Amino acid sequence: MTATSLRRRALKTSSIALGLALALSAPALAADLVISNWDGYMAPDAMAAFKTATGVSGEVVVHATNEEIMGKLIAAGGKGYDVVFVSSPFAEVLNKLGLTEPIDHTKIPNLANLYPEATKLPHDVGNAFSVPYTWGTTGLCYRSDLMKVAPTSWSDLLAPSDELKGKTTMLATDRWLLAAGQLDKGYSVNETDPAKMAEVKDLLISAKKTLLAYDDTTFYSKLVSGEALMVQAWDGWCNYGIAEKPEIKYVIPKEGSDLWVDTMVVMKASANKDAAFQFINFMLDAKNHAWAAQNIDYKVPNKPAMESLPADFLAKFPNMAMPVADLVKFEQLRDVGDAQRDYSKIVSEIKAAQ
Amino acid sequence: MTRPSRSSLLMAPALAWLAALMVVPCALVLALAFFRRGIYGGIEYTFTLENFGLVFDPLYAGIFLNSARIAGTATLIAVVIGYAAAYAIAAAPRRWQPVFLFFAVLPFWSNYLIRTYAWIVLLNREGLITQLLRWFGYTGEPPSMLYTEGAVIAGLVYNYLPFVILACYAPLSRLNPELAEASRDLGASAATTFRRVILPLTVPGIAAGAVFVFVLSIGNFVTPALLGGGRFQMIGNLVYDQFLTANDWPFGAALAMALIAIMLLVLMAQALAANRASGHVTQAGGGTDG
Numbered sequence: 001m002t003a004t005s006l007r008r009r010a011l012k013t014s015s016i017a018l019g020l021a022l023a024l025s026a027p028a029l030a031a032d033l034v035i036s037n038w039d040g041y042m043a044p045d046a047m048a049a050f051k052t053a054t055g056v057s058g059e060v061v062v063h064a065t066n067e068e069i070m071g072k073l074i075a076a077g078g079k080g081y082d083v084v085f086v087s088s089p090f091a092e093v094l095n096k097l098g099l100t101e102p103i104d105h106t107k108i109p110n111l112a113n114l115y116p117e118a119t120k121l122p123h124d125v126g127n128a129f130s131v132p133y134t135w136g137t138t139g140l141c142y143r144s145d146l147m148k149v150a151p152t153s154w155s156d157l158l159a160p161s162d163e164l165k166g167k168t169t170m171l172a173t174d175r176w177l178l179a180a181g182q183l184d185k186g187y188s189v190n191e192t193d194p195a196k197m198a199e200v201k202d203l204l205i206s207a208k209k210t211l212l213a214y215d216d217t218t219f220y221s222k223l224v225s226g227e228a229l230m231v232q233a234w235d236g237w238c239n240y241g242i243a244e245k246p247e248i249k250y251v252i253p254k255e256g257s258d259l260w261v262d263t264m265v266v267m268k269a270s271a272n273k274d275a276a277f278q279f280i281n282f283m284l285d286a287k288n289h290a291w292a293a294q295n296i297d298y299k300v301p302n303k304p305a306m307e308s309l310p311a312d313f314l315a316k317f318p319n320m321a322m323p324v325a326d327l328v329k330f331e332q333l334r335d336v337g338d339a340q341r342d343y344s345k346i347v348s349e350i351k352a353a354q
Numbered sequence: 355m356t357r358p359s360r361s362s363l364l365m366a367p368a369l370a371w372l373a374a375l376m377v378v379p380c381a382l383v384l385a386l387a388f389f390r391r392g393i394y395g396g397i398e399y400t401f402t403l404e405n406f407g408l409v410f411d412p413l414y415a416g417i418f419l420n421s422a423r424i425a426g427t428a429t430l431i432a433v434v435i436g437y438a439a440a441y442a443i444a445a446a447p448r449r450w451q452p453v454f455l456f457f458a459v460l461p462f463w464s465n466y467l468i469r470t471y472a473w474i475v476l477l478n479r480e481g482l483i484t485q486l487l488r489w490f491g492y493t494g495e496p497p498s499m500l501y502t503e504g505a506v507i508a509g510l511v512y513n514y515l516p517f518v519i520l521a522c523y524a525p526l527s528r529l530n531p532e533l534a535e536a537s538r539d540l541g542a543s544a545a546t547t548f549r550r551v552i553l554p555l556t557v558p559g560i561a562a563g564a565v566f567v568f569v570l571s572i573g574n575f576v577t578p579a580l581l582g583g584g585r586f587q588m589i590g591n592l593v594y595d596q597f598l599t600a601n602d603w604p605f606g607a608a609l610a611m612a613l614i615a616i617m618l619l620v621l622m623a624q625a626l627a628a629n630r631a632s633g634h635v636t637q638a639g640g641g642t643d644g
Contacts, residue, residue, distance in 0.1 A: 067598050074396040074601075093394040166498055172584045174599060213501045213583025227479045337393050344600035345413070351587040352417050 033058035033275050036069050037085040041262075042283070043291045050282050056275045066090045073099060073267070082270040083279055088123040088261040089175075091130040092335040100129040101266040107277035110284035117328045118301035121261060130263035131280050134236070134298040137257035137319070137330065138176055141238035142230040143223055145247035151230060154184035154253045158207040160230075165210045167229040169222060172214035174347040175333050176258070177204065180232055183255045189331050192339040201346045205353045214351070223248055234260070235319045239297035242317060250319045259330035261301075293320070299327070380614070386607035395601030405608035414592065414609070418616070421589040424503065424578075425571035428510035432567045433560060435511070436518025440559075443519070444526035451527070458519045466513065470580050473509055474500060477581075501583030509577040514567040521563030525556040557631035565624040569617045589613055 035047075039062040043049070047058045063069035066087050073084065078099040086094065094100045105111055111119070111127065124130045140151045148163065157180065160168055171177055179189045181200035191197060212228050220241035222228035233241075238250040264283065266276040282288060286304035293300045293309060299320055300306060314321040336343065387405050390398040408414065443454045461469060476482050477500040484496040499505060529552065537547040575590030584591075589609065596606030 065598065067601055070395060070601060071598075074394070097394055097396075169583075208585065211583075211585065213585060215583065225478070225480045335394070340600065341391065341602065344595070344602060348417070348587065348592060348595070349413055351584065351591075352413060352420070 031057045031059040032272055033082045033279055034080060035060045035083045035085075035279065036063050036081050038062060039064070041085065041292075041296060043288065043295065046283075046288065049288075050279060053282060054275075054278050056272075056278060058275075058279060070094075078267040078269040080269075081267050082272055082276040084265050084267060085133060085262060086265065087333075088121070088130065088132075088263055089333050089335045091263045091265050092123050094265055095124070095129045096335070099268055101268045101270060101273055101276075102129060103127050103131060103266065103280075104273075104277055107274065108281045108284065110281045110286075113284050113286055113289070113302045113304055115301050115303050115324050117324050121328075121332065123261070123332055123334060124263075130265050131284070132261050132301045133264050133283065134292065134296070135259065135261045135301050135327065136235040136299050137252050137322075137327065138171070138179065138232065138234050138260065139238075139250055139252040139257050140230055141220065141223060141233035141241060141248060141250050143226065143245075143247055144249045146226065146229050150249070151251060152254055154180055154255050156253070157230060157232060158184055158203060160210050164229055166212055167227075168211055169213050169215040169219045169228050169231040170207070170211060171219075171232050171234075172216045174343050176232070177214070177347060177350070178343060179258050179333070180204070181207075183253070183257070186255065189258045190334045190336055192336055192342065194342070197342065197346060201349060204350045208350060208353060220244075220248075236296060236298035239317045239319070243297070246316075257330050259327060259332050261332060262298075383607045383610055386604050387611055389604045391602045391604050395603075397603060402604075405605045406612075408605060409608050409612045417587055417592055418589055418612070420587075421572050422616075424507060424586070424588060425510070425568050425574075428507045428514070428571045429564050429567040431507065432511045432515050432518050433564050436515050436563060437522045437556075437560060439515075440519045440522035440526050443523055444529070455520070455523065459516045461512075462516060467576065467580075469513065470509055470577055473505065473512070473581055477505055500581065501585055503582070503586055505581040506578050506586055506588075509581040510567070510571045510574060513577065514570055517566035517570075518560075518563035521566065522556060522559040525559040526552075529555060554631060558628040561624045561627045561631075565620055568620055572616065573613055 033056060035058055037060055042060070047060060051057050061081075063072075069084060069086060070090055070093070073081065073094065074097065078094070084094075091100070105127070108131070111131070114127075114132070118132050118135070119125075119127055121132065140154075140157060142151055144150060149161070151157065156164075157168055157170070170180060175189075178197075178200060181204045182189050182191050184203065185196070185200060187196050187200065191200070212222070215222065215231070219228065219231040219233055220237050223231055223241045224244045233250070235250055238248065241248040242250070264280050266273060266280070270276050283292075284302060286302060286308060289300045289302040289305035290308045292298070293302075293305060294313060297317060297320070299322065301324075309320065386397065388401055388403070390400050390402050390404075392398045409418075439458065443451055443458070446454060474481070478484075479496045479498065479500070481500070483499065487497075533551055533555070534547050537551045538544070542550065572588070573590045575588060575594045578584075578586045578588045578591055579594075590613075593606050593609045593613065596602045596609060600606075
């Protein structure tokens with residue numbers, strides 16, 4: 001299915017270049033644990049600290065997108081990796097394919113740190129095969145100093161006022177691109193009814209004519225430079241813009257957002273499952289998880305970690321302080337199975353439209 | 355007696371290289387195209403032809419045509435600019451020619467992605483061109499140059515122009531100047547000499563350069579993604595999306611095969627054009643004798 005992700009703190013090179021490096025071979029590393037994560041999505045010294053704490057050595061390999069790591073996992077039956085970070089719909093797919101190891105709650109005492117809501121997420125109620133690592137929303141990120149009226153609705157992006165024409169971007173990744181249209185129409189972000197999806201397609205084709213670009217990776221720098229005035233953005237990436245320019249603001253449109261969740265899963269093919277659970281336990285430690293929140297600017301589903309965040313940090317990035325009850329009102333992107341092919345076709349039609 | 359075995363020995367590394375890195379991967383991709391996509395991505399090993407049928411769906415056929423149009427435009431522009439440049443280099447003093455050629459291919463020494471990013475720095479709304487305009491006193495709305503079809507074509511022309519220059523320079527520099535002099539002596543104008551003598555003799559170079567640009571452009575996906583802002587879907591982007599976003603490898607493979615088929619057709623057309631051009635020259639030569 002879809003989705004990129006995103007969420008690399010520093011964009012070193014385009015994801016396209018990284019995509020070129022797609023290799024199907026499993027990494028042959030000498031460490032006890034092999035972890036695959038997005039670049040910059042955990043503390044640089046996490047593995048060293050983990051080794052000091054547990055004596056287990058681990059290697060981190062990076063993937064640029066969910067699809068890239070999914071390709072490797074499916075092709076190799078999950079061999080070669082112990083813990084993998086993927087977005088929730090992909091965790092669902094891995095579970096349906098029988099590639100995930102059930103989470104042994106007795107070996108991860110720090111699961112108690114999770115908000116109760118984070119243990120009841122619809123994609124995996126009771127954390128049977130996945131443990132949430134970060135979560136958040138997708139909304140509008142905009143230059144409050146250059147726009148006359150603050151946006152409130154997805155329509156402000158999809159049918160922009162004249163001052164915004166040619167100065168907006170949308171996410172290129174199919175599920176989030178479609179979600180903007182689905183939410184605007186009041187449909188589920190997992191809607192597959194052909195008639196409704198045809199409406200969504202027409203709406204997004206008309207929106208395309210007003211866009212500067214589709215952009216998954218550099219949209220916040222376009223806001224900082226003033227090239228774009230409003231972009232569809234994941235909250236954490238909007239925070240990167242806010243960090244550089246405080247006039248940048250984030251808003252969840254009145255029609256709502258999706259609730260995205262990035263998770264940790266243990267592979268069934270892992271030869272070192274106890275160490276894998278130990279690693280997840282280590283990441284859920286309040287201090288370690290707080291590091292993630294403060295350094296990658298994403299909300300984490302860890303109660304003591306969120307409560308430890310300094311007030312000035314929350315003041316700077318208001319969306320970090322969003323109450324959990326509000327966050328979990330939103331619908332998660334779910335795996336849609338065979339309908340994914342229809343989604344891909346609709347996205348191709350939108351991108352090919354003149 | 356030992357010659358055939360020696361030549362096959364010398365060819366062995368190149369053949370092994372081709373077989374391992376070209377024939378086998380292409381065969382694998384071709385084979386993939388006959389299977390079904392699994393529900394969760396991956397491949398379901400049931401034989402099907404539906405992926406090839408889908409290639410002819412108006413949507414995807416339209417993307418092929420649009421890619422051909424963009425690649426064709428880039429080719430035309432690159433040939434006009436490149437031929438003129440090659441002509442000028444070939445007409446320059448002999449000792450300067452290597453220097454000019456060196457500058458023509460200099461960009462190849464830096465990374466393709468970095469060169470393409472440089473165009474973003476140039477063309478974006480707050481980029482160098484806008485700043486230059488402002489420096490000259492322009493105060494209006496900055497021009498929208500990046501993320502347009504024009505930007506994609508400019509990127510393709512820029513990147514592949516050196517191929518045309520090199521391909522056209524070779525026949526132009528080998529051209530016997532006495533041919534042009536003879537044509538002028540016999541009363542042909544400069545334009546007629548160019549059209550009837552020089553151009554026909556350099557058609558193989560033009561064809562080779564044009565094919566380079568067209569084949570590399572029609573399959574390109576980096577330039578439309580970066581300079582087109584994802585708003586222009588070329589066939590390369592579609593293949594990329596099938597493999598890396600939709601996880602629909604079988605359909606991606608069918609698209610890739612269709613693309614290879616188009617490239618083979620173009621290469622055959624080039625071979626034909628080159629053949630006909632050399633035949634034409636012989637005939638013309640015979641005609642002069644008579």
